[in-house]
Amino acid sequence: MNTVISSKIVYAGIGFLLTLISGVALSKAGRPLNSAIFTVHKLVAVGTIILIGVNIRNLYQSVNIQALYPVLITVTGLLFLVLVVSGALLSFDKLVIPATLRIHQIGLLLALAFSTLSIYLLVSSKS
Ligand code: HEM
Numbered sequence: 001m002n003t004v005i006s007s008k009i010v011y012a013g014i015g016f017l018l019t020l021i022s023g024v025a026l027s028k029a030g031r032p033l034n035s036a037i038f039t040v041h042k043l044v045a046v047g048t049i050i051l052i053g054v055n056i057r058n059l060y061q062s063v064n065i066q067a068l069y070p071v072l073i074t075v076t077g078l079l080f081l082v083l084v085v086s087g088a089l090l091s092f093d094k095l096v097i098p099a100t101l102r103i104h105q106i107g108l109l110l111a112l113a114f115s116t117l118s119i120y121l122l123v124s125s126k127s
Contacts, residue, residue, distance in 0.1 A: 008055050009119060015048030016112065023108075027101075033091065045087065049080045052115050059122035066125070072118045079111040 022041035029037055056073055063069075086104040089096055097103075 008051065008058075009123075012048060012051040012055055015044060015051055019045045019048050020108070032093065038091065042087070042091075045083070049084070052080075052119075053077075056115070056118055056122065059119065059126060063122055063125045069118070069122070072114065072121070076111065076114040076118050079107055079114055082107040083111055 019041065022037060022044055026033060026037045026041050056076070060069060060073065083104065086100050086107060089100045090104060095101075
């Protein structure tokens with residue numbers, strides 16, 4: 001694996017960690033949401049999602065395509081979509097759907113698992 005790709009994966013990992021930390025800080029700060037922490041959380045989250053997407057695309061283009069990858073990558077993309085939509089719903093003053101926070105929490109664990117698995121499998125089939 002070349003150094004440029006590996007450092008981009010490290011940046012994505014750091015971004016995910018910062019998103020988790022800012023999300024927990026946001027929840028702990030209570031409601032109404034602290035707009036500064038919310039802005040940081042939102043921007044770091046979107047940046048991280050883009051970085052993970054770029055990593056997966058670069059790796060996908062450089063390996064022999066196997067049937068499993070498109071499924072894994074689609075599920076990963078859908079999970080990040082769930083995070084963005086549930087995050088947007090959470091940003092309203094009143095919760096429209098009571099389970100939204102639970103969906104955001106489960107979604108982030110699954111997104112972490114699926115994106116890590118996708119990157120891991122793509123990296124191992126590359127080397
Ligand atoms: C990679 C994507 C994301 C991750 C990993 C993530 C992670 C988290 C975490 C760990 C929390 C704290 C949950 C808890 O209290 O247990 C949280 C809360 C929150 N997130 Fe995210 N998030 C992501 C994307 C987003 C996006 C894109 C938005 C906005 C559009 C958003 C909006 C929120 C809001 C408003 C809360 C506070 C919920 C509350 O306490 O009422 N998140 N997030």
